[in-house]
Amino acid sequence: MTTTALTHGVHVLAAPGDRHDEILTPEALDFVARLAVAFGERRQWLLKERRRQAIRLATGSPLDFRLTTSAVRADPSWRVAPPAPGLTDRRVEITGPPDRRMAVNALNSGARVWMADFEDATAPTWDNVIGGQLTLLDAVERRIDFTTADGKEYRLADRDRLATIVVRPRGWHLDEEHLEVDGRPVPASLVDFGLYFFHCARRQIDAGHGPYFYLPKLEGRDEARLWNDVFLLAQELLGIPRGTVRATVLIETITAAFEMEEILYELREHSSGLNAGRWDYLFSLIKTFGHRTDFLLPDRAKVTMTAPFLRAYTELLVRTCHRRGAHAIGGMAAQVPGRDPAAHEAALAKVRLDKEREAEDGFDGSWVAHPGLVPVCRKVFDGVLGDRPDQIHRTRDDVEVTAADLLSVRRIGGPPTEEGVRTNIAVALRYFAAWMGGQGAVALDGLMEDAATAEIARVQVWQWLRHRVIQREDVLRTLDDELAALGAAYPWAPLDEVRELFERTALSAELPLFFTPEAYSRHLVRTTEPRA
Incomplete structure (x- = not known):
């Protein structure tokens, strides 16, 4: 293994891999280093604030909508930026890790968006992190076609039939220990964002789209503001017009659910909406209130999106997004179509029911994890949207959600089995x-x-x-x-x-x-x- 010294005190603490030099250029590493130096301390302060907030909530402080930002919520005049090219219609989005096979299948799947996931769907080995960046670069350059050893061909379809690429970097809580600046690990989020932005932002703009992102595990508006400032500096450093970046935030923490409007406000010139992340949301609920018996949950299979506290969360998300002109994107259908016909049909029926609920509630699109689920999801949203690209006109003014609604977790389905x-x-x-x-x-x-x-x-x-x-x-x-x-x-x-x-x-x-x-x-x- 080698330690390669580069500009701005950057060191790559990993063995070189095949084609890694195409991604880890001195210029790209210098760009990532500039982001790390500019925002590293602020990110550390926000992580400390997360811990302080967790202690406050664990010791009895109430969780409620903030009085200090009530003016933002009350002001009817502001809206987020209009949808960017390639993000006007998001009725089906497919997610998966940025490996070559997934990339070709996802881009060809018929989904409108592919979320290339460096976070939950990627084990962050150095080869996976840099290999994922190579996959994205090759996909943007249309040189990703390949044939497997058994002769199976993977080829991209015509450009106008491909899904739009949206990248999900790792969360603020993670470091990338294979890359250091001034002797400190670089925030993993800035590695994933920075390398993709440096190599692909201009290429995506030239291809008619842009550098688009999904932002995971934010816990409030201050973390959204940090991302917005990252976008501003990144655009400035590369001479890209302000507002070119678009970001969809996953509302997958209980604290973020109380600051949806504030999150949209902080990102408004770069915002492309919010997404309802089910499992992480429940995970956050337990982390935050797991010490309380009134937040005790049953088997995870029994906690469906029809539970009242989850209905409150998703309906508030749709209302918040549409009030501000933003897309509301539904949660994951994680089923994998099987070979057994009965099991296959049962899985598709479950997906169809879930997507029908989301479409009827006003969501503008939803996620699937497998190309075989794209037609099911698309048919449901086609039936509701028709020729419209979204349902933003449905402002859901009938929805009124209180703090108690979001926190009223009931024992659904009895004790764990x-x-x-x-x-x-x-x-x-x-x-x-x-x-x-x-x-x-x-x-x-x-x-x-x-x-x-x-x-x-x-x-x-x-x-x-x-x-x-x-x-x-x-x-x-x-x-x-x-x-x-x-x-x-x-x-x-x-x-x-x-x-x-x-x-x-x-x-x-x-x-x-x-x-x-x-x-x-x-x-x-x-x-x-x-x-x-």
Whole structure:
């Protein structure tokens, strides 16, 4: 391995890989370094504020709509920027990691948007991070076509039939330990954003689109403001007109749900709407209020989007977006079409019902995880939208949501079942094993699972143990069973490491906020520097 010294105190602490030099040019690294120097300290302050807010809420401070920003919410005059080229019609969006096979399939799928996901669907090995950037560059340059060893061809369709690329960088809470500036790891979000923006922003503009992003796991308006300032500086440094960037924010934390309008306001010249992220939202709810018995949730399969507190959240999202001229994008359909005809039809029926609810509620589009679900989602939204590109005209003035509505979590479906506990343990273990092996999106039992589903699986076990609705000895017995099953199915799985990760993140007295930061440092970082 080599440590390569570059400009502005930048060091790449990883072995060079195939074609990495096309992405890690001195100029691109200098650009990322400028972003890191400009915003690194502010990002650290915001992460500390997250922890302070968590302590306040855990010690009894109420969560409510902020009085200090009531003028923003009350002002009817402001709106976000109009939809950018390629983002006017978003009735179907497909998500997945930025690998070459996924890229070709997603771009050709018939979806209007492909969200190239460096966050939940990517295990952040250095090869995956830089390989994902190469995938995007090759896709934009239309040189991504390839043929597999067994002769299967992957070819891009005509340009006007391709999905628009929208990139989801990693969240503010993560560092990229393979890249340092002035001896400090670069925020992973700025690595993913900066490398894509540097190499592809101008190319996308020339192709008739632009540099578009999905922003994950924001906890409030100040974090949105930070992203807006990143966009302003990035555009200035590369001479790109202000307002060219567009960003959709995933409302997937409970605190962000109370600041939807403020988030749109902070990003308004760069905003392209909000998205309802189901599993991360429930994960955030447990992280924030898991110490309270009135927030105890049942099996995750029983917490559907028809639950009153989730209905309040999604209806408020639609109302907020449409009031401000922004797109409201629905949640993920994670089903993977199977070979069994009955199971296949049952999965499609479930997807269809979910998308019909979203379209009727006023969403302008929705997510799917598999190309086989694109026609189902498109047909539903075609039936509601017709020739219109969206439903922004439906301002949903009938919706009135209070803080109590958002926080009124009821015991839906009773206490957790033995099957629910086992499913959560099995999903977490199998996902952890795949993630440690460099795979971030995994098909498990007919669903496409990613880091968000692993997070909700392990924090539910933690919550149930905390409130003693399940017994620790039963969990440990199930853990042994599922580890044995994992080892039998995947002999390569690092069972000791998987067990240690599960015990540390699901069975400890204090709940780790995310499984990814420490697991990344322990299992995925490969640098020239000695590490414990």
